[in-house]
Every structure is written in structure tokens, then in C-alpha cells.
Amino acid sequence: MFRICNKINLPASTICIEDNKTFVALQDLVAERISVLVLHPTGNKIVKVASLSGSKCFLLNSVNGKMFIGIDNKLLLRDNGGCWKTVLCTMHPSNFFWHMAVSSDGTIFVQEYGEPPTGIYRSVDGKEWKLVITSSQLDGQARHFHSIAYDQFRNMLIVTLGDRNLLKIAISSDDGKNWTPLYKGAWQALPIEVMKDRIVFGMDVGFAGGGLMVYFPNEDRFEISHLKWRKPQVNSMQMVSLRYLNNRTWVAALGTPQAIIASSNLREWGILFLEGFDKRFCFSMDFAEAADSVTFVTGKSVFSIQKRDIVRYVNSCEHPIREHRALFEKFMGLGYGFRVGRISMSDIMYKCLTKLRVHRKNYP
Numbered sequence: 001m002f003r004i005c006n007k008i009n010l011p012a013s014t015i016c017i018e019d020n021k022t023f024v025a026l027q028d029l030v031a032e033r034i035s036v037l038v039l040h041p042t043g044n045k046i047v048k049v050a051s052l053s054g055s056k057c058f059l060l061n062s063v064n065g066k067m068f069i070g071i072d073n074k075l076l077l078r079d080n081g082g083c084w085k086t087v088l089c090t091m092h093p094s095n096f097f098w099h100m101a102v103s104s105d106g107t108i109f110v111q112e113y114g115e116p117p118t119g120i121y122r123s124v125d126g127k128e129w130k131l132v133i134t135s136s137q138l139d140g141q142a143r144h145f146h147s148i149a150y151d152q153f154r155n156m157l158i159v160t161l162g163d164r165n166l167l168k169i170a171i172s173s174d175d176g177k178n179w180t181p182l183y184k185g186a187w188q189a190l191p192i193e194v195m196k197d198r199i200v201f202g203m204d205v206g207f208a209g210g211g212l213m214v215y216f217p218n219e220d221r222f223e224i225s226h227l228k229w230r231k232p233q234v235n236s237m238q239m240v241s242l243r244y245l246n247n248r249t250w251v252a253a254l255g256t257p258q259a260i261i262a263s264s265n266l267r268e269w270g271i272l273f274l275e276g277f278d279k280r281f282c283f284s285m286d287f288a289e290a291a292d293s294v295t296f297v298t299g300k301s302v303f304s305i306q307k308r309d310i311v312r313y314v315n316s317c318e319h320p321i322r323e324h325r326a327l328f329e330k331f332m333g334l335g336y337g338f339r340v341g342r343i344s345m346s347d348i349m350y351k352c353l354t355k356l357r358v359h360r361k362n363y364p
Helices: 307-316 327-339 345-354
Strands: 005-008 012-018 021-028 033-039 046-053 057-063 066-071 074-078 084-089 096-102 108-113 119-123 130-134 144-151 156-162 167-172 180-184 189-194 199-203 211-216 221-229 238-244 250-256 258-263 268-276 286-289 293-297 302-306 321-323
Touching: 012 286, 012 293, 021 057, 033 066, 046 066, 057 096, 066 096, 096 144, 108 144, 119 144, 144 189, 156 189, 180 211, 189 238, 199 238, 238 286, 250 268, 250 286, 258 307, 268 307, 293 307, 302 307
Parallel strands: 012 057
Antiparallel strands: 005 302, 012 021, 021 033, 033 046, 057 066, 066 074, 074 084, 096 108, 108 119, 119 130, 144 156, 156 167, 167 180, 189 199, 199 211, 211 221, 221 321, 238 250, 250 258, 258 268, 268 321, 286 293, 293 302
16 A cells, blocks of 8 residues: 555545645534635645534535535535635535536536535526436436536536436536436446546446446447455445546545545556445545645545556555456446346347456556
């Protein structure tokens, strides 16, 4: 495991970078307060910039010079005077806002998570919001949206959603007015990383060990890569964040188990940091990329790593997480469509005979 640089014992649950300043938000469940802090790059100075009422916070984002924070079931916007104002509430009081995306013209989208139905909301100025679509409208069996991203190369909005439904990924080319299914099947995704020639989705599947879904838009096809952590405590890996750094290194955060992992090729992964093996999903695994470093939060601590050190580590470390054939997971996946009543048994048998082979991939 990598030796962590500049680790701070702060129970931060989310992070963002604005004007080269690193902001983190801390949850205090007992006091029901959310603290927003600014961290000095060396980790020697911490400044509190806000203390807000609430107990749950998983969204902190800076968009077009505006900073947003999701607290409990509310979305708050910071004005020019530093005051925070509620601009949006979720449909269900126990839900919360989790991810944001920005289109090429500056339109802002935010994703709701929790009990169905959950929504995608749209705003031009960050103050006035309009519901665009609900998870139930896309798939009546879907419980909620998982994440949202904007593809600036193809000018389209991308959402992932679950659970126990067939439609897992959908796209929109008109700011959410109309939607097209991109992937239907067993493999469920959460994080989305958009690239010029492909879109990479991190798996969030309870019955699979973990993996990636890579979509090639020019060919309109998916490649599925299953990963396995060769450790007895780990039966399933659920990815919560994924990023292709500007130094051509992949970094991901796992919600279960709680770990930060890195790779140069998506097939072999080293462990940068291991928080624990709690089987409960941790929403607080997050990170933000700066010019020369990456800063992570785990819900228990904050730490930063230089990008050059990540490259050295990935190229020299053992790789306990590797791509594998996953024959059992594939068989379970083929039966998924039958269980939800959308695929016939004959289709499943045909796929079992023709698609249980893993092709080696040449990812970056």
C-alpha cells in the first residue's frame, strides 16, 4: 500500500477545488452541523468558512464561479457575500443530491439519490431549477439515479441508474428533454468518465466482483471488464468515483470496500489507500484533481498524493486487483434479464453458449 502524504484526520465526506483552493465538507451527526473548510496545500493550515445546519452532505461543487453544497434534502448556493441559500429540495425528504454536471453552454444539472422517484434537475443560473426527468420515467423499476455527466465531445448528457431494473445507462442530446437507452442489462454502473474516444463506467453490482464498462461511441459497442480483488475479505467491489488523470493514470474510489486504487491500463490496479472492509457502502469516498496532485476524502480522513508519485507506485507495485474471466458472474448476469422478465430463456441459453469468452483489451 502507498505511503500517504499530508494525511489529516478530518471526517470529510466530500471535496472540491475552486481557484486553486481545496474545500472539504465535514458531517457532524451528533451536533447536526456541516462544516466547510479550506485546506492549505501543505496541510498545515485549515480555515473554516461556513457552519451550516444539517447532518448529511455528499455534494460540494464549484461551477461557473458558483459553489453548491448538498445538505440533507437541500441544495444550497453560496452568494457573492458568502451566505448560503437553499435553491432546491428533493422530492422525498430522505433523499439527497449527489453529483453535478455542466453542459458546454454552462447549463447546470444536478442528480438526486435515494427513494424513488429521484430526479435530474436543470438550471441556467444556479438559482432557478426545473425537474427534467425522474428515474421512474426512464424505467418504472428503477429505484434511483446513480450519477450524471456531460459529454463535451458529443454534446450529450449521460446518467446511470439502478437498482433491480433493466435500463442502466441513458443519454440525452437536448438537455434532458428526450432520452435514449444506451445500455440495458445486468451490469450496473455508478461513476462516469468521459473521454474523446470512449466513455468509461465504474461498476456498482452487488453480485459481481467489480469491473468496468467501456463504451466506444464511434462503434456503438460496449466492452465489459470484470475485476477481482484477490483477498478473502472482498467478494464485491462497488466503484463510487473514477478519473483519468492528465498524467494518463487512472484513479478510482471504492464504496465497498473502502479503498483508493490506481491503474495505468484499467486491467491491473494497485492499492493507494485502504480504509477498511465494511460491507456497508460508503458514500464519502471522493477525490479532486489539482495541477500536480490529487486530494482524497474517505469520511474519516483527508490526504493528498503527488501525481508523479502515483505513476511511480502504479508502475512498481503489486497489483492485487486484476481483470479475470468471471464465468460465474457472467452466468448470473445472463440470468438477470430473465429474472426481471425482459429476456427469454432461449436468449439466455444462446448467450451462455456464445459470449462467455473474455477478450484482451488495449485500454490506455
